[in-house]
């Protein structure tokens with residue numbers, strides 16, 4: 525379809541895709557390929573109001589997943605003739621502060637950054653390679669999760685570690701979820717009827733990965749994820765903050781090598797480690813049934829958020845709004861209540877009826893006239909990726 529950008533968001537075991545015409549605000553098709561590499565794969569493709577097209581079979585790797593996506597477009601429509609393919613790339617390091625056209629140099633750079641995002645970058649590259657082969661004459665755009673976070677000041681991105689690590693190895697805080705932060709902060713300004721340049725915000729992106737970001741005048745000034753997406757908040761399967769001595773301790777007392785420790789903190793940590801499930805709905809259900817592990821997991825999870833809210837309030841000095849987004853932030857009123865519990869003296873309160881109401885809309889869940897607005901804004905990374913790609917290929921400011 526003319527004017528449409530194909531957005532690809534490749535995750536460790538899934539591919540989200542959407543066809544978006546930014547100028548025409550038209551989004552005719554989207555889909556999800558799930559459980560890539562597992563026994564029972566599944567693709568669900570939506571085209572307009574037609575019943576969804578579903579394919580259930582194994583997708584051994586991301587190449588097969590993308591081939592299945594192309595087959596879904598061929599079978600269920602619309603005809604696929606994108607003006608660009610835009611890719612979410614998780615780690616852009618210090619090099620990419622904005623979206624770029626993909627060429628061989630950009631591919632090499634994404635590859636070089638893979639050790640910093642071993643779960644994400646190689647898969648993002650697989651998506652780029654397949655899309656280049658499928659649409660050889662169409663521009664490919666990379667939109668980086670780190671880009672929005674490159675505005676961090678040195679005192680926020682500098683770790684107090686040896687100079688050699690910082691200078692030769694490039695060790696620093698990068699931060700992630702930037703595409704989501706860019707989108708929800710702009711929407712927050714619209715919802716509040718204020719100029720983004722005059723707002724101090726805290727974005728709580730609570731999905732499978734989770735992060736907190738302090739934003740002043742539209743620029744990130746601190747964020748909880750670090751060199752990699754492991755630091756900060758408690759996540760579905762990631763521990764977030766732990767004592768950096770932990771891997772060394774495990775090596776000494778249990779013979780665990782650094783790689784295995786990092787893998788466990790990333791894949792077997794978080795809610796999964798504490799409650800036996802990394803899925804918030806499941807953890808809430810278990811807690812409601814009296815499961816003490818699940819209750820502790822939730823207390824640890826929400827306390828960590830509250831700690832970051834306090835810290836970022838202190839850094840910002842004045843706070844206009846807190847934004848909840850991501851699957852948990854958007855849909856779990858209890859997490860919002862527990863995370864903001866007892867912050868009334870900071871001007872942060874919830875309106876219980878608004879907070880508990882089920883809605884997919886952008887909305888305030890604080891009382892009218894609150895000192896700090898608490899907003900729920902469904903994130904839309906696909907739209908933001910398409911918007912930035914559209915701006916790039918049309919030579920506009922993103």
Ligand SMILES: Nc1ncnc2c1ncn2[C@@H]1O[C@H](COP(=O)(O)OP(=O)(O)O)[C@@H](O)[C@H]1O
Nearest residue numbers: 730731732733802803804805850851852855856
């Ligand atoms: N109604 C709900 N109540 C509580 N948690 C929810 C609800 N809906 C989704 N979630 C949680 O959102 C998380 C997934 O977030 P999402 O942003 O979709 O993930 P991803 O980071 O992979 O994009 C899961 O933990 C899921 O349980």
Ligand SMILES: CC(=O)OP(=O)(O)O
Nearest residue numbers: 614700701732733753
């Ligand atoms: C960077 C990151 O954590 O991404 P996700 O939330 O998709 O895992």
Ligand SMILES: [Mg+2]
Nearest residue numbers: 731732733850
């Ligand atoms: Mg996410």
